[in-house]
Amino acid sequence: MPRDTLADVSDETLLVLYANGDREASRRLTARLAPRILGYALRLVADRAEAEDVTQETMLRLWQVAPDWRTGEAKVSTWAYRVVTNLCTDLRRARQRRPAVTLDDAPDLADGSKGVVAGMIETDRMAALQGALSQLPERQRQAVVLRHIEGMGNPEIAAIMEIGVEAVESLTARGKRALSALLAGRKQDLGYDGDEEAEV
Secondary structure, three states: OOHHHHOOOOHHHHHHHHHOOOHHHHHHHHHHHHHHHHHHHHHHHOOHHHHHHHHHHHHHHHHHHHHHOOOOOOOHHHHHHHHHHHHHHHHHHHHHHOOOOOHHHOOOOOOOOOOHHHHHHHHHHHHHHHHHHHHOOHHHHHHHHHHHHOOOOHHHHHHHHOOOHHHHHHHHHHHHHHHHHHHHHHOOOOOOOOOOOOOO
16 A cells, blocks of 8 residues: 555554555554553553563564454554553563662653753653652552543543443542642642642
């Protein structure tokens, strides 16, 4: 299929095209999905190398199931987020059995394109959010990240997490309250003045 006609094609169609040998379809689908699932994985495991491994493994699994994909059963993105969720859960369990400290735990340097102070504040805010997220119970963290950072609706989150919509609402509400409590005392330290609130 010509490149210009693939831009508006659905994820599912791209996967079917890939299964039929269209390499451009796989490049398009990877370009769409990989950055999103990398961001999600990074928020769950807080380790860039592990998140990249999870992303790669998720995409490999997607290519493996492509020939057997059953159209209309699930969205490709929902399937991918479910795989990421499961892989990250496995990683966190393995990490609890053998905790390790690496150089990857050091904070990233601020982006030079922003002002130095603005960059430092943004880095501190992201580190504080990631730190608070890491203190949440695993299922709450997953629900909060999918809802408030990935911007998904409750039905899709329910499908990814394999739970009911009411359970998603409960996990999200409890997770958001816990995050607010964890970050409440840091408002001034993180550069929030007056009534300005940090958004999850």
